[in-house]
Amino acid sequence: MRIAIVGAGLAGLTTAYELRGGDLGADAHIDVFEASDRIGGKLFTVPFNDGPVDLGAEAFLARREDALEFFTELGLADSLVEPSGKSSLVYSQSNLQVLPRGGVMGIPSTSAPVAHLVSEETVRRIDAENDAEAIDWTVGEDRSIGQLVRERYGDEVVDRIVSSLLGGVYSCLADDLGVRATVPQLAEALDSLAQAGEKVTLSAAVAQIEKSRPAPSDGPVKPVFNAFAGGYAELYETLAEKSQADIHLDTFVSGITFDAKTSKYTITGQGVPGDTEAYDRVVVATPAPTTARLLSKVAPEAAAALKPVKLASSAVVGLKFDSDAGLPDSSGVLVAADQAGVHAKAFTFSSKKWPHLKERIGDGALIRASFGRFGDDALAREEEDTLVDYALDDLLTITGFDARAAGVSEIYTQRWFGGLPRFDDNHLATVATVREKIAAQPGLEVTGAWAGGVGVPAVIADARAAAQRILGS
Ligand SMILES: Cc1cc2nc3c(=O)[nH]c(=O)nc-3n(C[C@H](O)[C@H](O)[C@H](O)COP(=O)(O)OP(=O)(O)OC[C@H]3O[C@@H](n4cnc5c(N)ncnc54)[C@H](O)[C@@H]3O)c2cc1C
Missing domain, CATH: 1.10.3110.10 (protoporphyrinogen ix oxidase, domain 3)
Known part of the structure; x- marks a missing residue:
């Protein structure tokens, strides 16, 4: 059995892991094709000097027992950490208020x-x-x-x-x-x-x-969110390793075709090894517009249904400061959508929100500044220097924290072009149509944030279900 997975983000890697755990037979071979030079997709942990910090997703909904069980199965239960529980703020009408x-x-x-x-x-x-x-x-x-x-x-x-x-x-x-x-x-x-x-x-x-x-009388309330002490790299690296898949980086898949006579799929694209044999099963785990393009020959009706799904772009700047003196004692601040004069849409005071990060950096501060919303890519395209200036100016305006005086010692910037699918009021109907059309094509599956929901537990659940359908087909 030969299986191809397109995309080594959370959905693709989870699918590969889940398939490996299934009854595929001893000679089963899983190839994962990834367009970029790294695995993880929108999960991206960067190496700050004091330790790893997430620049994409940073937390997950800990009320999702299925996700907690999955992380335990992967041997990652001891890596899970809880937030400090400090309150969050909102900046609205030029005032900092409790959210x-x-x-x-x-x-x-x-x-x-x-x-x-x-x-x-x-x-x-x-x-x-x-x-x-x-x-x-x-x-x-x-x-x-x-x-x-x-x-x-x-x-x-x-x-x-x-x-x-x-x-x-x-x-x-x-x-x-x-x-x-x-x-x-x-x-x-x-x-x-x-x-x-x-x-x-x-x-x-x-x-x-x-x-x-x-109710509070029902016992201690568990935190809504958890994170990984070593960042999401712990998750995506474990999935990649345990899947025992052949992961091909820098491999941009541009086409999938199906031969009805042999019931085999062929994958084409830049970097796809020329001697790649045909596949019995294919899982497409890419963002919606790419998935629509890749389905155009093998499932044209599904492709047409998926095409209208749009993506929202954003950028995250991770900043390390030598001091957190003057930073509000809270987890972060959201900026009201109608607030003028501020570029950022949110700040996460990571070293206040996550005790494991504070412990690691001592007196310093780790802050994530987020920019960009659906329909406006301009901020996501700004130069890094400009984004950093916006972040420092906004921090001063919003919180009074003089970030320049606090000393910026490290900066990481990540742009997420087409970061998240827009879930408009037609989205669920779109997903249902795509799934129905895909089901008619033997050995083909789709998964990803657009299909099952953007949160990490939702992406995992969707990918595991896709793998199970493949195993049963
Ligand atoms: C800034 C940001 C913050 C977030 N914060 C949180 C959070 O705190 N908690 C939470 O639960 N969720 C969060 N999310 C959402 C979550 O990270 C995503 O929904 C999830 O990681 C998406 O996984 P995926 O595998 O579906 O897609 P992706 O991560 O997009 O993976 C798709 C992969 O396919 C590859 N690919 C694309 N085209 C091709 C091609 N033609 N050929 C080969 N490979 C291709 C891409 O390079 C990518 O690696 C956040 C997302 C963003 C962007």
């Missing part, structure tokens, strides 16, 4: 958590929402989060809170994202109100979600 807790993705059930960030008129509007006319919601429907929250609570909640939080996860504004694909528990709560014949309002749906969460 509201509770609610869902910054959408509150009452005005109380957000009252310090919005006008009195918005406070009144939120608290009266449950008495307003019901949302015209059909079970199973979808719409943009921006549209939904603007209609119910007004623009301030979206522009000052919801878009800032979503921007940190999806590099998109609330108006570019669908409720069902990005805040599924909200879509489900709206569905359940409609199904029960109750009045469908935003505040009632959010209150229902809040009620379903464990």
Whole structure:
């Protein structure tokens, strides 16, 4: 059995690992083709002098038991670390404020958590929402989060809170994202109100979600996020090693063809070894637009369905300072989407957020500055010097931390062109169509952040499921 996987990001490497664990037979051969000169894709750990630090994903949702079990299976349980639990901030209306807790993705059930960030008129509007006319919601429907929250609570909640939080996860504004694909528990709560014949309002749906969460009396609350002490390199290097796959770097795949007579696939592209034999199975684990191109001959209908999925670009600058004196004692700050005069969309105060990093660097500070949102690649394309200047200026403006005086001793910049897929209100339907069309093509699978969700646990789950389908085919 010969299997080709295109893309050595998290999805491709997880697929390779999962396949190796399956019953492929002793002579099974797995080739992974990767266009860039490294494995990991959007997981990227860089070697700061004091130790490894992530410049792409930096954490994962620790409530996902399946991910925790997977990391344990890989022998990485001892590498998992917890955050300090310090609060997060939001910079809005040129003021540094506490980021509201509770609610869902910054959408509150009452005005109380957000009252310090919005006008009195918005406070009144939120608290009266449950008495307003019901949302015209059909079970199973979808719409943009921006549209939904603007209609119910007004623009301030979206522009000052919801878009800032979503921007940190999806590099998109609330108006570019669908409720069902990005805040599924909200879509489900709206569905359940409609199904029960109750009045469908935003505040009632959010209150229902809040009620379903464990109460403090249920015992100590586990942190929402975990990370790897040695960065995500621990994960992607372990997956690569344990998969025993042949990983071909600098190999840009440009075509996949299928011979119906032999039921074999051929992979072509720059750097693909000329003597590569045909494959029995192929898994495409690349971002959506590339996947659409690669499917054009073997699954043209799937390719056409996937084509409209767009990507959001961003850039991350990792900075090490000699001192953290004057830096707010918090995990980081999100910048409100309607805040003028600031370039960054968020800062992670990594050495405040993660005790293992603070321990490692002593008096210094590690800060990640994030730039760029969907539809605007300009910041992701800026020179490194410009981005660093923006970061230092913004830190001073937002927090009063004089980053230049603190002494910048190390800088790493990473641009993520086409970093994250945009999950608009049609996305789930698109994925369903692609999966249906792919299922008709024997021995072909697709996986990746666009298919199963952008979070690390979601990407892993999607890749494992794809591998299992391949094993069963
Ligand atoms: C800045 C940033 C921060 C993030 N933070 C978090 C976080 O804190 N927590 C979290 O859970 N998630 C986070 N994410 C999301 C998460 O990192 C991604 O969803 C996930 O890593 C995507 O994995 P993937 O394998 O689907 O895609 P990718 O990582 O994009 O992998 C695809 C691979 O395919 C390769 N490739 C592309 N075209 C070709 C071709 N033609 N031939 C061969 N190879 C090709 C690429 O080079 C790449 O290596 C973040 C993402 C970004 C960009």
